[in-house]
Amino acid sequence: MSNEQEFLPFPKGFATTAIHHSQEADQWDSMAIVPPLVTSTTFKQYGPAKPKQYEYGRSGNPTRNILEQVLANLDNAKYGLTFASGLATHSTLLGLFNNGDHVICGDDVYGGTGRLFRQVATKFGLDVSFVDFTNLAVVKNSIKSNTKLIWVETPTNPLMKIVDIKAAANLGKDNNIIVVVDNTFLTPYLQRPIDLGADIVIYSLSKYMNGHSDVIMGALTTSNEELYEKLKFLQNAMGGIPSPFDCYLVNRGLKTLAIRMQQHQKNGLAVAKFLEQHPKVEKVLYPGLKSHPQYDVFRKQTSGHSGTFSFYLKGVLKDAETFLNALNVFAIAESLGGYESLAELPSVMTHASVPPEHRAAIGITDNLIRLSVGIEDVEDLIADLEQAFSKID
């Protein structure tokens, strides 16, 4: 049923890697099965400038180190780095660039990513173009002699457009431009951009990766040693590191990532199919259904979709509000990717910082609702949506 054969198979050995990689009990004296949570900010040295391995907690911490290695392996990457939030990851990455460099970013990205580029990066002299990545000829035509970064988010948020990762990566390679893919919406269980040629994969771990809506954290992975060394330097030099306790929690969350994603996929697909036939729904934006305009690109580069997608309700702002207010199991909240179901109105919530004319131009209207379908019993979720629709007149 879910993960129909049109999609790539789920990655082999994924759950085993998440559970065991870098955490064999024999490596620590206690033989603890659960990796130790080390909160110490500093580490004793054998002599002046003679550390065993760690020196100061900002530059390295054993609990964080384990998580970074696991994350790298889940992406088939060589290196991983973690940060205090998804956006701290983005900010640190911007430290790679110089005043005058040009960035090409998708026109429909996470609201905070757009805000960082529009309102912060420009202050430091970065020139940013927002273009539609579903047509890579447009991206190609936007390349200038000073273009240094191509920023891909796929599926896009909240419009669920799909970007051909391999083609975008090739465009970067041909023009000596770094290609970054924000893989937050699918996780490495469903999409592996490094395998498709991306230079860097970036995550908000606050979403599916941790999956329990109790940690804000970010990460990046790469197999490019030179980039890794620069980013590792920036992690320490800029200081946006996560706490050891949060690293411990995310590592724990990863243990169930594979089974959580399978259930998010099943529930998401069932809810999308329910919405697609509902008379009060104008259109469902779910890339794992054949009705999606880029279904063919999507099925070739992923192992299916997660539980986050959007739909247009028939009606106006008032109807969307009536619908959302009537939900009982789904909570009205920002964020996504936790075990619990959430619903939100991007135009006034997650994407309120997008300039109104840009919102209108790309289709973030007041009847567009984004769902994060959780792993509750799907019949309860569908019944909740059905009764909320019945409240709209």
Ligand SMILES: *Cc1c(COP(=O)(O)O)cnc(C)c1O
């Ligand atoms: C949430 C999110 C971010 C930002 O991550 P934080 O952990 O909230 O800072 C970036 N990209 C995407 C796609 C997200 O969903």
